[in-house]
Amino acid sequence: MTVPRNSLRGFLTQARGALRGAIETSQNVTIVIGNESADLDSMSCSILYAYIRSMAPPRNAFSAIYIPVTNIPKSDIQLRPEYLELFKHANITSHHILTLDDLPDLSTIKSQLPPQNTKWVLVDHNALQGQLGSIYADRVGGVIDHHDEEGKVPSETGDEPRMVEKSGSCTSLVTKYLRPSWDSLSGLGISSAAAQAQGDSLSDDAAVVKVWDAQAAQLGLASILLDTANLQDKSKTTGHDREAVEYLEARILACPKLAASFDRNKFYEEIDSAKKDIGGMQLYDILRKDYKLWNDKGQKVGISSVVKNIEFLQKKAADEANTGTADAAFLEALQRFATEHELDLYSLMTTSTSAEGHFQRELLVWAFSETGITTAKKFAAESGNELGLEEWQSGEGNSYDHDGDGYWRNVWWQRHVQHSRKRVAPLLREAMI
Ligand SMILES: [Mn+2]
Incomplete structure (x- = not known):
């Protein structure tokens, strides 16, 4: 079963239900997880990867859906004002994000989520740390990262990527990897029903997909812009970052609803100042x-x-x-x-x-x-x-x-x-x- 074309909001709701179901009925689950600092890059990498991969999975995928997990407790989302600012652009809220709270409690996780039922794809790190690492490190079967190689992920990862490369933002590498799948998804439209529909509803559906694509593109774009100072930091920015920004920005501008008003510099300033707005915190x-x-x-x-x-x-x-x-x-x-x-x-x-x-x-x-x-x-x-x-x-x-x-x-x-x-x-x- 392939996950239907959906908005980020719809996909995340489905992913939460699927994770719960897999735990209850002991089914296989593929978890896409970022690093423990859970900065914007880690969060957007895991969501973007799980979102596109679930709708365009490889033939022998370990499970029907990829579950993006942000590597912090849910309450810690409030410590990241840039998340909340960005969520508005992606039409999601902190309630849609899956966090460590959605996994079974650490005291029972091994029996509720047996390692052999899981496959882990690491994004924005290449060694699963902490208690999750001590239980599931052997189950890691894919990685996209831009930190120093730690040699912990097996060299053969089958249908999942093994990509550890220098780049300002890991989201740029994830975007590069997903591009062919994302392009073919957008070419396909949203459902076979759409193909049979009359002219009007067909173009309505196409417009809806463009909005969804633009929302997902903004989720990715924000991380790359933060990590590279809007592509201005020469010591960090690489060709991967420039290419990904060009691709994601094109997806945003392809959406008539956003094309006229979207301004990349303004978007960057908005997310960047939200990130620095920590005056109210302890x-x-x-x-x-x-x-x-x-x-x-x-x-x-x-x-x-x-x-x-x-x-x-x-x-x-x-x-x-x-x-x-x-x-x-x-x-x-x-x-x-x-x-x-x-x-x-x-x-x-x-x-x-x-x-x-x-x-x-x-x-x-x-x-x-x-x-x-x-x-x-x-x-x-x-x-x-x-x-x-x-x-x-x-x-x-x-x-x-x-x-x-x-x-x-x-x-x-x-x-x-x-x-x-x-x-x-x-x-x-x-x-x-
Ligand atoms: Mn990163």
């Missing part, structure tokens, strides 16, 4: 909203990415603490976060725009254990040049650098701003011994 939520954890060689390393500078976070910490200096409140908040996550090493990466309008990055590394301290020192010694690390001081004129009493901490300006967590995380992991 500091703890800001630290965990774009957080990734690695558990290698017996060390736990966590990295938070934040779209505001340390000064902003200090003010927030001071407001929340109501006492003491901003420096102290900020450091206490970070320490609390690292302690609760039982980290050997915690890193905070910020991005912001300087008063002169330049894009800038700060990098904080704080090690709490003996092994963590060894890693941190090795990282600082070996990666300082590549990352362009320079001494940093807080607004109150304090250095946060510290070595002793069982911990080590350093904060730098990271002058080579082309390097995101995608580069910093592998450098930290290479420093682990």
Whole structure:
């Protein structure tokens, strides 16, 4: 059975029902899942892939429908205002998105969703992490990603892709992979009934499909534009990104309802400012909203990415603490976060725009254990040049650098701003011994 041509909204509703049914009746299920930071790229990759693949599956698909799962609890969607802004363009709401809450509870997941009944396609990462990874890693049978290759996905993936390539956005690679299927779907119209219908309803159906295509195209386009700064960031943008933007934008402009009013720059600004609108959030939520954890060689390393500078976070910490200096409140908040996550090493990466309008990055590394301290020192010694690390001081004129009493901490300006967590995380992991 092929999934009928449908809107994103209709498809996601169907996917939720299909997942529930598969769990209840022990049927096969294919899950498409993005990484644990669940940024816009991860979310749109999994939905776009599952959507087009379900309507145009390979002949020997493992299951009739592909289920897109966003790798966070449902309540965490609220921490991503850019999701909510974008959903309006895709005619969906946070209630349509499938999250970890739609999978059985971790305590019973192995019996309710037996590994042999599942196939996992990874998008925007290439190693299934955490507890899901410990149960289902052997069931991964496809990947599209733009992070460093970890060699965890089998080299032969049959009917599913095995595509790990450099690209600003993973959504660009997903778009490239799906294009032939999407093109043939759009050529087919929405149902055989449409083919038999009279002229009027046929063109009505065609118009409906164009609206659906434009909604899905906007879902993908937003991620690529965010990841490449509207294709302006030369250090990130690749040919894949430019081609995908051209393709998705054409799909939007092919929809008469949108063609006249759609403006890519305006669309980008809208989603980008929604992403930076984190002023109303608690500091703890800001630290965990774009957080990734690695558990290698017996060390736990966590990295938070934040779209505001340390000064902003200090003010927030001071407001929340109501006492003491901003420096102290900020450091206490970070320490609390690292302690609760039982980290050997915690890193905070910020991005912001300087008063002169330049894009800038700060990098904080704080090690709490003996092994963590060894890693941190090795990282600082070996990666300082590549990352362009320079001494940093807080607004109150304090250095946060510290070595002793069982911990080590350093904060730098990271002058080579082309390097995101995608580069910093592998450098930290290479420093682990
Ligand atoms: Mn990505």
